[in-house]
């Protein structure tokens with residue numbers, strides 16, 4: 001099988017795995033780290049309500065368990081984990097920087113040296129093995145202090161705080177990091193606004209206005225960060241990142257097809273701005289129709305136009321299905337996006353449709369649309385794993401999922417001529433699920449011995465997929 005892949009992918013193709021600080025690091029009280037929105041996402045049924053901005057849970061509540069606080073303790077295990085990644089032959093490792101390790105409150109003037117040193121050590125450890133770090137500047141985290149004082153990304157002031165963070169990072173890690181992503185799954189803000197932008201909704205407010213305000217601020221921030229990265233180091237390559245997965249019409253009924261076009265646009269309107277440099281007309285109309293406006297400052301259009309990204313990155317877990325019948329359209333869910341049921345596909349234990357060919361379609365749609373190099377930065381299967389008596393973990397379902405998706409990506413490269421820079425599987429080591437807060441929804445090649453409530457030895461074990 002190895003030979004099969006060698007032919008299609010260039011020598012410098014960046015194979016690897018992906019994580020995010022709040023789902024992986026733990027060590028939340030160490031290194032003078034401050035609290036972030038995602039730290040206060042509880043396990044259990046409240047998680048969804050908080051995430052969708054419908055419930056405000058600002059302070060610690062003893063009745064809740066917060067999984068991100070310990071996560072899988074990468075903070076103390078990073079050397080061991082990176083050595084395992086190297087053993088698997090990783091060429092890249094995607095991780096995010098916890099904003100509150102660098103600026104615990106977000107609005108200080110001086111960065112926290114302990115936080116900066118931690119990531120420096122991590123990057124150096126990667127380079128020891130020839131692993132190129134791929135860094136997400138913002139993966140679902142916003143300092144709680146900024147949530148409380150200025151309302152998260154609703155406030156334009158966030159741009160200043162974020163730029164200050166990025167400037168410190170670009171300068172400090174020059175020579176250690178050259179691949180950066182601005183905002184993880186930027187379109188997630190429509191579905192999980194508290195997680196993606198630190199915003200929650202006041203009673204009776206126009207939710208779309210609050211969301212679009214936050215979206216616009218992130219889009220302007222993303223463009224300004226792109227500019228800054230290029231100015232500080234010409235070697236820097238910056239990507240946008242979107243939660244992708246093509247929508248199919250449920251039937252060939254014209255209304256279903258039209259619904260699929262509209263649903264796809266709710267994904268692409270973000271990357272259209274980041275990769276093309278302007279809001280497309282359909283997006284402007286979409287916003288107007290919801291009685292909202294884009295809060296443009298005088299200079300914003302120029303900023304967006306002049307600072308488009310170098311590459312387009314995305315997550316892909318499954319395709320989705322659009323139906324003009326609203327009830328049918330909400331019958332299933334994948335990565336928080338609602339979908340109609342696809343009778344042609346099997347699903348994961350969490351009901352996410354498994355669709356390798358849909359991966360090829362999504363890759364092609366993105367490439368046709370932007371004609372920029374793509375980077376697949378998340379793909380994988382969340383499943384319950386069982387540890388056998390002898391300690392082995394037979395996860396052939398994961399191997400099959402990844403094999404079929406990689407074959408599809410290979411076809412996109414070889415047969416469709418798509419330019420792809422790399423591929424990182426999501427949760428190369430087990431970590432906390434964003435949607436559920438569980439660790440039992442495992443994605444890794446490496447098993448971590450802890451349960452949903454944080455009990456366990458945190459010992460690492462190799463699953464069959466590791467090999």
Ligand code: BGP
Pocket residue numbers: 020023184185243315335378382426432433434435436441
């Ligand atoms: C994406 C996120 C990741 C990750 C992944 C899997 O939305 O970027 O952070 O969590 O989805 O989703 P889940 O953890 O809900 O299974």
